[in-house]
Amino acid sequence: MGAAWQDHPSWELVEDASDAADRDIAHLLLTAGADELRQTHNAQLATFTLSLVALDAVERLGLEPACCAGHSLGEYTALVASGAISFEEGVRLVAERGEAMQHAADERPGSMSALLGLDDDAADAACRRAEADVWVANYNAPGQVVIAGQKEDVDNASAVAKELGAKRAMPLPVGGAFHTPLMEPARNRLRKALTATTFRDPEVPVTANVDARPHCDGGEWPSLLSAQLCNPVRWRQTVAQLAGFGVTQVVEVGPGGVLTGLARRCAPDLQAVSVAAPQDLDDLVAILAGTSFREYADTHQGEHLYISERLVLSPAAGLFTPIVVTTEAAAVEATPTVVDVGAVDVAIDVGALIGNVGGAEVRSPFAGWLMGLLAVDGERVSVGQPVAWLRATGGD
Numbered sequence: 001m002g003a004a005w006q007d008h009p010s011w012e013l014v015e016d017a018s019d020a021a022d023r024d025i026a027h028l029l030l031t032a033g034a035d036e037l038r039q040t041h042n043a044q045l046a047t048f049t050l051s052l053v054a055l056d057a058v059e060r061l062g063l064e065p066a067c068c069a070g071h072s073l074g075e076y077t078a079l080v081a082s083g084a085i086s087f088e089e090g091v092r093l094v095a096e097r098g099e100a101m102q103h104a105a106d107e108r109p110g111s112m113s114a115l116l117g118l119d120d121d122a123a124d125a126a127c128r129r130a131e132a133d134v135w136v137a138n139y140n141a142p143g144q145v146v147i148a149g150q151k152e153d154v155d156n157a158s159a160v161a162k163e164l165g166a167k168r169a170m171p172l173p174v175g176g177a178f179h180t181p182l183m184e185p186a187r188n189r190l191r192k193a194l195t196a197t198t199f200r201d202p203e204v205p206v207t208a209n210v211d212a213r214p215h216c217d218g219g220e221w222p223s224l225l226s227a228q229l230c231n232p233v234r235w236r237q238t239v240a241q242l243a244g245f246g247v248t249q250v251v252e253v254g255p256g257g258v259l260t261g262l263a264r265r266c267a268p269d270l271q272a273v274s275v276a277a278p279q280d281l282d283d284l285v286a287i288l289a290g291t292s293f294r295e296y297a298d299t300h301q302g303e304h305l306y307i308s309e310r311l312v313l314s315p316a317a318g319l320f321t322p323i324v325v326t327t328e329a330a331a332v333e334a335t336p337t338v339v340d341v342g343a344v345d346v347a348i349d350v351g352a353l354i355g356n357v358g359g360a361e362v363r364s365p366f367a368g369w370l371m372g373l374l375a376v377d378g379e380r381v382s383v384g385q386p387v388a389w390l391r392a393t394g395g396d
Contacts, residue, residue, distance in 0.1 A: 023099045052080060127157050
């Protein structure tokens with residue numbers, strides 16, 4: 001699941017995470033098989049690291065969150081994103097959490113199953129009626145609740161849930177009964193790691209899984225993370241809380257896109273987007289700009305800076321490749337010339353090709369002298385970002 005990010009600058013975090021955890025995380029992200037990744041201590045470290053790679057890529061665009069939340073393991077990513085814990089501390093915590101939960105799952109094996117088409121109260125009733133070691137583990141969205149416990153007990157509760165109206169009980173490919181009392185053996189080990197970690201006040205509020213409330217005091221997070229191990233994830237309530245704060249756009253950062261779909265179900269008015277691969281970054285920029293690439297290109301082709309100076313703006317988001325071809329040269333099909341970043345005094349006419357951003361051409365709506373480029377070759381630019389500067393000679 002890491003292959004798409006290998007050539008992105010943010011991939012460098014994989015080596016840093018490997019050093020912090022003393023594990024070969026690149027192997028987990030590139031070559032490990034499904035059976036190896038299904039092991040809790042591997043799955044958590046791989047998912048957390050790749051989520052931080054995606055987060056770093058988003059931050060390189062100049063974007064910062066107004067608030068954060070994370071589902072189960074994602075809560076650790078949210079704490080890194082908010083500045084409550086450092087990247088290295090987050091890696092070490094997740095590595096220890098994964099090992100502790102793996103050990104607990106080996107001691108007391110369990111399973112998890114998603115109940116579809118059943119409300120929260122009915123799912124809780126199904127677990128109680130099973131009269132065994134099975135509990136609600138995730139309140140994910142309206143009509144989707146995850147239960148967990150010993151496998152036979154989960155099967156029994158699933159049968160009761162169907163009697164109560166569940167459309168389907170879907171077993172999940174996980175390595176234990178997470179967010180239930182069966183994880184109690186992992187709690188003491190995690191508490192030691194939490195005690196050794198420095199928690200700072202987050203720069204933005206982080207809404208916790210256990211109570212679906214925002215927390216801005218770093219000192220509260222060790223107990224919240226400890227409690228999270230054995231208590232249900234209140235994700236439906238968390239998304240409702242975010243929407244209640246006035247949040248209108250949410251970005252899921254990391255592999256997969258499950259939370260994006262859950263967010264839309266929890267709060268249909270939310271605009272949700274997933275950043276799971278580098279190509280998703282362009283869509284993110286366009287969505288946050290509130291317009292499509294083509295709409296922007298049709299209405300915002302250039303900008304007057306001063307009386308005689310002009311800026312050529314990018315019509316799309318993506319990687320910038322500088323190529324300057326004047327209209328005269330284009331007419332005779334001259335070979336495009338890659339322009340040196342320091343090049344100045346290149347005469348261009350209206351319609352001159354400045355370069356490309358992804359699959360979109362960047363053409364100058366002005367005539368004049370190209371004084372220099374404002375974006376370097378290979379730089380990721382956003383919609384409307386200036387990429388070239390010229391002095392106009394008329395004809396615009």
